[in-house]
Amino acid sequence: MRMAHPQGRGVPAISRAKRTGWTRLGTTALAAVALVGLTLPAGAQAEPPAFSRDYAPAPGRDLGRDVLGADDGWAAEGAGTTGGAAADDAQVFTVRTRAQLAAALDGGSPVPKIIYVRGTIDANTDAQGRPLSCADYATDGYTTEKYLTAYDPRTWGGQKPSGPQEEARAASAARQAERVELAVGSNTTLVGIGRDAVLKGASLQVKDASNVIARNLELRDAYDCFPVWQPNTGGLGDWKTAYDNIWLRGANHVWVDHVTISDKGHPDAAEPTYFGRNYLRHDGLLDITNGSDLVTVSWSRFADHDKAMLIGNGDNVTTDRGKLRVTLHHNSFKGVAQRAPRVRFGQVHVYNNAYEVPEGADYRYSWGVSTESRIYAENNAFTTPGHVEAADLVKSWNGSALHQSGAEFNGYPVDLLAIHNSYNSGSERDLEPDVGWTPALHGPIDGAAKAAKDVARGAGAGRIG
Secondary structure: OOOOOOOOOOHHHHHHHHHHOOOOOOHHHHHHHOOOOOOOOOOOOOOOOOOEOOOOOOOOOOHHHOOOOOOOOHHHOOOOOOOOOOOOHHHEEEEOOHHHHHHHHHHHOOOOEEEEEOOEEEOOEOOOOOEOOHHHHOOOOOOHHHHHHHOOHHHHOOOOOOOHHHHHHHHHHHHHHHHHEEEOOOOEEEEEOOOOOEEEOOEEEEEOOEEEEEEEEEEEOOOOOOOEEEOOHHHOOEEEOOOOOEEEEOOEEEEEEEEEEEOOOOOHHHOOEEOOEEOOOOOOOEEEEOOOEEEEEEOOEEEEEEEOOEEOOOOOOHHHOOOOOEEEEOOEEEEEEEOOOEEOOOEEEEEOOEEEOOOOOOOOOOEEEOOOOEEEEEOOEEEOOOOOOHHHOEEEOOOOEEEEEOOEEOOEEOOHHHHHHHHOOOOOOOOEOOOOOOOOOOOOOOOHHHHHHHHHHHOOOOOOO
16 A cells, blocks of 8 residues: 655745755754754764756746646646746756755645656665665565565465565655655645756656646656565455655646656566565556546656556546547657557547557567446557557556557557457457547647657657757
8 A cells, every 4th residue: 555645745845945945954944854863973964955056948938847748638628737837036946865855745734836857866765865775665574575474375364464574665665755755735846957867766746736737847767665565466365565756646737748657777677576476576557546637748758667547446436527638640650569648437539649659579568458448549549569459559447448549560450359350269359449528628649650750769768849
């Protein structure tokens, strides 16, 4: 289970620091930013979030003040998505460290703010900016070896882990969550400067927030030090991890644009196998759940990952009906095994995206059609090696409908709906072409081949024209 971000703990220190110019943090601020259980050396000061104002955009253009264009996907509905464009000068920050980023985010406050990210920020760092390893977070006697011994299915069986080692794992996980989970509040724009702005190890949590923009950022390796064993998942059991690079929960009017998200640095494929299952360290790249709505994801790269994007988190979450309206356009999905996306309930417009399966890569499917999902897919391009067939691209779990048109598979036009219905072996009912809605909020829709070339040139962090 994901640990909740301790919202508001740093607010008193932040308010005081704004008055004093961040020259020194008092004891309240030290308590707010220090990792629980990691003491500071005698006389040490927490790293001062000395925000700078040195962002120099091209003449006439400030990415921090950009707003989503009219009709650019579901996030343009109604009043549209403007993020922190209305922020006054006192709420415009340039950040270079985790401490500065956390302070600028202000515990997820709704005050309009623009946060420029410069260089690489590592979320797994202490109050002085020193790197923290998994061993630094471990507490109460937790070790991977002891955990594996305690919950080996051959002796533990199929019960959910409990007892001292599971309690120690949960306590250790909570310590890491305090560092890597960062709450992003309403009316926020988070934007990278230049071509090399990176958030490493961070999980951006957009919870119950509205009007948020994230652009021109590379988000990599939201690495979970303490996966939990779930004995009965999938019949054979599996490892469950905690962190998405971006997780939208109950969020609305969100624009994610020109981001690059991957496991870079710690691919799950390089992790060992325990209990016959890969010891996963990463959850989703970008998950949109818990009634989130009116989201546009554009010109972004999702790479080298297992489960990329979940839209809707449960077949029985009927409160999601009428929500989860998402547009995905001009995105690259390369080396992604599944969930690109998997959808429950939502009305999701998927157009002009490029999908690439590298030779030898693990691959399961791209579009997951689940309970009451209404995917409207247009002019998407798929490039795969010989062992991946067109029938593999769509998978249904209790789905009923899929609109698709204009798809190309290795350069040839294909009807993915007809292929799916012909090759699903009767394991699922045929999907109908009528999804009950037609997208109205979108830009020009190009042919799949042209879109794939445009995506190759223009998608991802550092490529905003």
